[in-house]
Amino acid sequence: KGRSYTKTAEAIDNLLGGLLSPNFDEQSCQSRYQSSAYRKPSPHKPSSYLLSRLRNYEELHKRCGPKSPLYQKSIHQLKSGHSMGLMECNYLVWSPFNGLGNRMMTIASAFVYALLTNRVLLLHITEDMLDLFCEPFPDSTWVLPSDFPVKDLEKLNLGSEQTYGNYLKNKKIKTDVKVMAESLPPYVYLHLEHDYQHLDRLFFCDNDQQVLAKVNWLLIKSDIYFVPGLFFLSLFEDELKWMFPERETVFHHLSRYLFHPTNSVWGMITRYYISYMAKADEKMGIQIRTFSWMPISIENFANQILACSWQENLLPSINQNMTQAGTNGGRTKAVLITSLNSEYCEKMKSMYYEHTTSTGEIISFSQPSHEETQHTEKQTHNQKALAEMFLLSYCDVLVTSGWSTFGYVAQGIASLKPWILLSSKDQKAPNPPCRRAMSMEPCFHAPPSYDCKANKNVDFGAILRHVKHCEDVGNGIKLY
Numbered sequence: 001k002g003r004s005y006t007k008t009a010e011a012i013d014n015l016l017g018g019l020l021s022p023n024f025d026e027q028s029c030q031s032r033y034q035s036s037a038y039r040k041p042s043p044h045k046p047s048s049y050l051l052s053r054l055r056n057y058e059e060l061h062k063r064c065g066p067k068s069p070l071y072q073k074s075i076h077q078l079k080s081g082h083s084m085g086l087m088e089c090n091y092l093v094w095s096p097f098n099g100l101g102n103r104m105m106t107i108a109s110a111f112v113y114a115l116l117t118n119r120v121l122l123l124h125i126t127e128d129m130l131d132l133f134c135e136p137f138p139d140s141t142w143v144l145p146s147d148f149p150v151k152d153l154e155k156l157n158l159g160s161e162q163t164y165g166n167y168l169k170n171k172k173i174k175t176d177v178k179v180m181a182e183s184l185p186p187y188v189y190l191h192l193e194h195d196y197q198h199l200d201r202l203f204f205c206d207n208d209q210q211v212l213a214k215v216n217w218l219l220i221k222s223d224i225y226f227v228p229g230l231f232f233l234s235l236f237e238d239e240l241k242w243m244f245p246e247r248e249t250v251f252h253h254l255s256r257y258l259f260h261p262t263n264s265v266w267g268m269i270t271r272y273y274i275s276y277m278a279k280a281d282e283k284m285g286i287q288i289r290t291f292s293w294m295p296i297s298i299e300n301f302a303n304q305i306l307a308c309s310w311q312e313n314l315l316p317s318i319n320q321n322m323t324q325a326g327t328n329g330g331r332t333k334a335v336l337i338t339s340l341n342s343e344y345c346e347k348m349k350s351m352y353y354e355h356t357t358s359t360g361e362i363i364s365f366s367q368p369s370h371e372e373t374q375h376t377e378k379q380t381h382n383q384k385a386l387a388e389m390f391l392l393s394y395c396d397v398l399v400t401s402g403w404s405t406f407g408y409v410a411q412g413i414a415s416l417k418p419w420i421l422l423s424s425k426d427q428k429a430p431n432p433p434c435r436r437a438m439s440m441e442p443c444f445h446a447p448p449s450y451d452c453k454a455n456k457n458v459d460f461g462a463i464l465r466h467v468k469h470c471e472d473v474g475n476g477i478k479l480y
């Protein structure tokens with residue numbers, strides 16, 4: 001089986017229409033070359049402009065990346081206590097926050113911002129993130145060196161004096177006068193977490209971006225997919241249009257460009273896929289995630305999932321009459337369940353074991369792991385999460401849980417519009433139980449509402465042409 005996958009991988013375009021650079025060693029990161037053999041080719045081609053921007057970015061990253069003389073020069077500038085005009089390399093340093101799905105949302109968002117502002121993206125990789133992703137940029141690294149002079153990056157928060165908002169509040173940065181780079185601090189921390197306030201949200205204004213462009217080092221911590229907000233800025237409008245003529249493919253292309261599981265994680269993915277999914281005629285993924293602030297019992301949520309699957313014809317209904325044994329020529333459907341909890345899978349497996357289906361199809365249910373509770377601080381736990389996001393992305397249809405970035409990653413890499421399970425009300429399943437997503441893009445959960453040009457609050461989801469309110473998060477917006 002393994003060999004036939006490799007053959008198919010060779011036969012099809014395994015560099016995704018030029019999205020991926022050919023300048024890598026295949027053995028060091030097998031998923032980069034093999035992943036495309038596990039799914040149908042994407043119907044979305046990256047624009048030639050995006051491809052040329054990526055190749056230029058790779059050159060920039062190589063020239064300015066860690067260990068380069070230009071990186072050393074920028075580190076000197078950082079230690080000097082202020083920004084400097086005309087530096088050849090400028091940087092965006094990302095730090096992790098929240099679960100892996102959230103982290104992947106923000107790495108992708110930070111990368112779009114880095115492309116738009118010609119900055120080099122470096123990641124502060126904590127122990128829990130080791131051996132997850134291959135290097136995405138050839139002949140360099142995206143890992144921030146451990147001797148980076150700003151320490152305790154994880155501790156930066158809303159109240160830190162280096163946030164953009166606090167620099168504005170304390171008049172250390174002024175946007176109403178012409179600013180010289182030398183009058184600006186050596187770095188600014190962009191606090192784009194869900195609790196961010198008005199002054200930090202000015203990040204999404206043209207004026208503020210013109211000032212931030214003069215700061216050589218930007219540090220960023222976020223847990224939201226903020227790409228739709230970059231579309232608010234006139235400064236970035238043309239570039240975004242050229243790079244992504246199909247707006248709803250931003251995360252799709254960039255997640256396939258950036259995120260390649262390392263060989264250890266790829267081993268988990270392929271072992272599971274070949275054992276439980278490969279032979280089925282159809283593959284369905286159900287991503288089950290509940291949140292403590294939106295409680296619902298396992299029984300109610302399982303019923304909601306079944307109601308959605310039956311109503312939308314994703315799963316055949318079951319015959320209460322046990323005597324029938326028809327199997328419709330043995331057509332099989334493999335349902336991959338991902339969840340922290342094992343009860344959902346067990347319930348559905350028993351149901352379809354004890355009864356025949358209305359179509360005669362044979363439905364199998366399997367679940368790679370059940371970790372019980374979230375442990376983002378544990379590296380092996382994160383490896384499983386990544387493996388499961390990829391396994392979901394190899395399905396033909398997806399049912400995902402509203403509000404969950406874990407599901408957003410899977411749908412984006414897959415280029416699927418999932419059926420989204422909507423939030424419970426008073427601990428009960430809502431009616432309808434799910435809605436089909438209008439686009440495969442992730443939802444921006446906490447968009448700003450301040451219209452910088454008009455100087456008033458507005459509802460961007462209602463007035464802008466290219467974004468709409470999300471199906472799952474009322475105040476959120478997504479590109480479509």
Ligand code: GDP
Binds near residue numbers: 406
């Ligand atoms: P979100 O909180 O649903 O937006 O997604 P995140 O990925 O940011 O955080 C949830 C974390 O909980 C994941 O990264 C995993 O660590 C864990 N988790 C949640 N659901 C699953 C699951 O179905 N499988 C596995 N292996 N881990 C999960």
